[in-house]
Amino acid sequence: MKRDTSFPLLLLAPALALTSALVLFPAAQTVWMSLHDFVLFRPKSRPFVGLANYIKALQDPVFWEGLLTSVIWVVVAVGLQFLLGLAAALLLNRSFAWRGLARALIVVPWALPSVIIGLIWTWMLDFNLGLINELGVRLGLLVHPVAWLSEPGTAFAAVILAVVWQGFPFFAVTLLAGLQAIPGELYEAASLDGAGAMSKFRHVTLPGIAAVITTALLLRMIWVANSLDLILVMTGGGPGTATQTLPLHAFLTAWSGGNYGQGSALAVILTFLLLGIVIAYLVRSRRA
């Protein structure tokens, strides 16, 4: 007997229509713009240029600089967020006084808007008025104030520090949920077998939260790779192009330069680069 699929489709229609309007149409428009010489302030002339925007993007040294910056940004930022988040989750999974309050407070950085976080860190790291220089000099840790956001190395470290502070609560909360799902009997059995703390961590804890770790890492990699707000607020991609990741490069090309064709090509390239991670996430979700 053939199943009637019209009713489920009818129920899905509003969601599909909304997704098409909010996701598929802008995505298709981005691809269309990337194939045209689409400059905001030249509305009368937007000729089809094929792959010229893509070729130009790939020939631009700033693109390759941005790609390398993006890779370092994602690997270091997500790696540190994960390690810090895991440590926080293990700590919050133990019993101690005020644990409830600690669990509530840890999500504060995650709950704050990126722009606010960017401004907080920018002012804390300010060369003249910043808290970090003031404390560093007073405590004798620094001989002179440091222009943290004006040197390429320290500026990149500063934006990574800010995004790690912002993102580690996501791992902490997600991994904590995973830890709480591990049956206590497994730890008791491991103890009976003579396992120490490290053995329990390696053979019980890590396998118990492996699925959560993978999903959280994939999700966070996609978010961090796409994010540009924090860098935009803190350094604007500078000094020079030292902190300019690919999404920021695309944004500045389109928004500041008015070159939406070129900016769209960069966005499409970025999408393809991220597709590997997205597919891995989808496969993982399907299995789950």
Place this chain on the structure above:
Amino acid sequence: MTIARRTLLAGTAAALAAPHIAHAQSAVTVRWWYHFDDPKASPDALVASFEKQNPGIKIQAESIPWGGGGDYDTRLYTALIAGNGPDAAMVKFQNMPRLLEMDALAPLDAHISTWSARGDISDDLWKLHAAPDGKHYYLPLQYVVLYLYYRQDWFAEKNLAAPTTFDSFLAAAKALTTTDRWGFGLRGAAGGHDFWATFVLGGGAKLQKGGMVTPAALAANKWFIDLHRTHHVTPPSAPTDGFLQTINNMKAGRTAMTIHHAGSANDMVAALGDKITAIPVPQMPGVPGWTTYGDGSNAVLAASKNKDAAWKWIAHLSTAETNANFAKLSGQLPVTNSSLKSWDVQPRRFIDASAQSLPIARVLPSTTQTADFTRTVWPQTTQKALLGQISSDEMMQTFEKLYFG
């Protein structure tokens, strides 16, 4: 009879409503985009006085975030393309080429030629505000001229004369630099092209084909970069210092000199009193000097359906007393001669420094490259040169390529 009564009632109602209908039909709303550096400043009083004088026109004043100029411009372009642009907007020279390319500006010459207040604005300003095609699309509203702030108390302590040449400027900057104080607050972030122009375009570089890579141009640029790289007379944070940092450093006694305009004079005096003063920027002997003329204008947009009403509004803002009141809100200088004569919003020494700077006041060329130059190319390239990632010559070659291919 019933029909007659209904007709009579309807007729009476129509007659009673008629004046309101006529008023509603003739009243037009002019959407006007503006920005003030001080977000608390509001043009409400100016709008109210205009609406009182022009009962048929309503002004919908919309404050648009400035974002260093780039955000404002992009919002204006996107609104125009989306068909949702304002009737009139505050504009600057740097976005004129793009707005002209979009056919977005309405020529104002017909209005200006019959405008009774035309003579209250100097001929120099009218010439400066003419578009490359000779027409006037911009109506002067306010202006500033960049000058050099300096700490006269520190100069006196070291027995230094006010720096009028590049050599005396560098000598003073070196003499006043200590471990926690710097001779010159250089702006390396967006907007710092005005600092660069003073020393490089005022030091022999020319904005014409090949003019950025002549020996004189390269030497002038090296001199500019060496302020930070070699002489260390600028704060270590200079490559990324923006408006706030350069002004705050000066106010906090971290720097001895910086470049800005009368818009910050009252703030400076509030922080430093008589210790601070201003003079025209230094010049290189034998080379025409350069300081930036900071324009502020209003334009009527071509797509507006209420161009005449929009003109009335912007003309009102550029007329005598209203222009003075507007300038008080913006912190800049009025364009009307009648207002300038008795202008006392900033201490006189800063107005004098502005007036003395006018002979060397210039603007970057009205080309589409200028917007790219000021918004992204200049800050990114200059920061790299200030950090030693590229040479000062490579910096100038990048600018030459941008402007002249």
